[in-house]
Amino acid sequence: MAGLACSHCRRAEAEDQPIKCVVLGGGPCSACKERATIRQKIKQLEEEIADLEAKDRALGSHINAIHDPFIHKLPSEIGSHIFRLSLPTFDFWVDFSERREFMAGPLRLGAVCREWRKLAWATPYLWDTLYISIRPSTGLLLAKSLPGLLREWLGRSGTFPLAIFFQCFDIEIDFLNSYEDQSDDENDNENENDNDNDNDNEFTSDDSMVDTLEVATASVIKVLISRCGQWRNLYLKVDADILECFSGRTRLMQLFALQVVLTGEKRPTQKFIMESKPKHLGLTNLPLTLIDIGRDNITHATLNRLTVDDCIEFLQRAPDLEHYRVHLADRDFTSIRFDTPILHSQLRSFHISTRHPTANLLNIFTLPSLEEWSQNVIAGAIPVMPMLSLFERSKCCLKVLNLDTIQMPSEDLNILLQAIPSSLESLRLTFWDALDNCAVMDSILTRILHPAPAGGSNILAEDAMPEPLLPHLQFIECTAHFQGPLLPWDRIPQLYCQSNRRSLVLKSTVLDDEIRDETALQLLQLVDEGVDLQILDQTTGNNFLENFRNRMHKQSL
Numbered sequence: 001m002a003g004l005a006c007s008h009c010r011r012a013e014a015e016d017q018p019i020k021c022v023v024l025g026g027g028p029c030s031a032c033k034e035r036a037t038i039r040q041k042i043k044q045l046e047e048e049i050a051d052l053e054a055k056d057r058a059l060g061s062h063i064n065a066i067h068d069p070f071i072h073k074l075p076s077e078i079g080s081h082i083f084r085l086s087l088p089t090f091d092f093w094v095d096f097s098e099r100r101e102f103m104a105g106p107l108r109l110g111a112v113c114r115e116w117r118k119l120a121w122a123t124p125y126l127w128d129t130l131y132i133s134i135r136p137s138t139g140l141l142l143a144k145s146l147p148g149l150l151r152e153w154l155g156r157s158g159t160f161p162l163a164i165f166f167q168c169f170d171i172e173i174d175f176l177n178s179y180e181d182q183s184d185d186e187n188d189n190e191n192e193n194d195n196d197n198d199n200d201n202e203f204t205s206d207d208s209m210v211d212t213l214e215v216a217t218a219s220v221i222k223v224l225i226s227r228c229g230q231w232r233n234l235y236l237k238v239d240a241d242i243l244e245c246f247s248g249r250t251r252l253m254q255l256f257a258l259q260v261v262l263t264g265e266k267r268p269t270q271k272f273i274m275e276s277k278p279k280h281l282g283l284t285n286l287p288l289t290l291i292d293i294g295r296d297n298i299t300h301a302t303l304n305r306l307t308v309d310d311c312i313e314f315l316q317r318a319p320d321l322e323h324y325r326v327h328l329a330d331r332d333f334t335s336i337r338f339d340t341p342i343l344h345s346q347l348r349s350f351h352i353s354t355r356h357p358t359a360n361l362l363n364i365f366t367l368p369s370l371e372e373w374s375q376n377v378i379a380g381a382i383p384v385m386p387m388l389s390l391f392e393r394s395k396c397c398l399k400v401l402n403l404d405t406i407q408m409p410s411e412d413l414n415i416l417l418q419a420i421p422s423s424l425e426s427l428r429l430t431f432w433d434a435l436d437n438c439a440v441m442d443s444i445l446t447r448i449l450h451p452a453p454a455g456g457s458n459i460l461a462e463d464a465m466p467e468p469l470l471p472h473l474q475f476i477e478c479t480a481h482f483q484g485p486l487l488p489w490d491r492i493p494q495l496y497c498q499s500n501r502r503s504l505v506l507k508s509t510v511l512d513d514e515i516r517d518e519t520a521l522q523l524l525q526l527v528d529e530g531v532d533l534q535i536l537d538q539t540t541g542n543n544f545l546e547n548f549r550n551r552m553h554k555q556s557l
Helices: 030-067 076-086 096-110 114-121 140-157 188-196 199-205 209-226 240-246 308-317 384-394 411-419 439-449 492-498 517-528 544-556
Strands: 129-134 162-168 231-238 257-262 272-274 280-284 291-293 300-306 323-328 349-354 372-377 400-406 426-431 475-480 505-510 533-537
Touching (some): 030 114, 076 096, 096 114, 129 209, 140 209, 162 209, 209 240, 231 240, 240 257, 240 272, 300 308, 308 323, 349 400, 372 384, 384 411, 411 439, 439 492, 492 517, 517 533, 533 544
Parallel strands (some): 129 162, 162 231, 231 257, 257 280, 280 300, 323 349, 349 372, 372 400, 400 426, 426 475, 505 533
């Protein structure tokens, strides 16, 4: 055993060192001889195992080359394209926590086999997206290795445009602005990478976790800024101090989308400047007065916690804006007055969310290109007349209408749907709570699904059914923030059976016991006939009708 003395020679040696036994006339004792023989055999076996493992790896690569039906048999350009298609796609505006899962894609491809790893490592556009998150809970080892990992990742991306998602939480950094800014000369990139290799030694100066995170954050920012000429999509979720490190960067000719989420209570001491004109812009907690960025090219904007004045001013200064999502800060809009409505000829989609009645706000816009109107109706009743006035004044061809957080369905909803442009193709209604009764929705669905009078008859009989509501409607969704009944399910099979609009897609949610078995069977029959009914269980989110079908099948066995 390691550290114990030989019983004959009384000498102690480490377990992996031979014992020099000289107790018998200068030669080793029998126990030492036997142990030496065993160790020699062990060494030979270890060498043989290492040789076999090397052969096994080589054979594994050869087997992969033989059995792989695609990558090894295709030109590298096609294999690289297949790799690219295998990665998940993402929406730039999706929450950061969902995006970071995509980063493992290239690593998983490289873990399959040696040849896949070679191809993945040599395919730059697999590495054009970065997700970096630094927070107090970040491990010490990961914090130390982040700058090196980042340089290696960027090295594989080559000169491809980059999508960068960077967030940093609760890291107190006082010296970020003290490091030297990188030169705008493209040749300085290589020098910067060389210099950064020395930064790893900075971690040894202080074992404090806070200091380690500070140095890691500073190094990461410096590496990212050294590649600012390649930024295409930039997402920042940082505090005011760190945001200032990204301000004023040049060589941003490729910047397509910029999203900034300002954390913490502190506000920047100077304007956030980007010498670029992105097409997509997202801002949260960052007032427009604290940002200096070209708006001439912006086509998509998502602005959260904005004042109504900023909302209007942005619309006026972004002539090419097509999609506008705005969440207005708490404010009373009753004092808003405009003698002449603001005309914006390009805006196609407008989503507005606020806690105050929007009647006065809607009266200040004229939007002739409007196709999608979304409104979060948090306060009070639906502003029917201002909405209808907006649509009529704009002479728009409305195709999508989304009303969220409707307090309670009333005749106002019925009036609105009867008067909105008949061009509507999609309608989404989200109620705040379950409905006490489904009379209003029953009336709406009856008007939508009932066929028009045969042959366009104009006979005015007392029992004649009026013209169908929303004749171009293709999709209707009805949900609630809280569980409970929403639609008259017992009536829906009859309405579809009598309708000549069976192509209308109906989407809603139900509780498990909300639909009677008899009605569920009738709904299943409609689905089998090609009607698209998307009914989800409110508790589980699963397909209600498919679950019912499976339950009926098990009961019949």
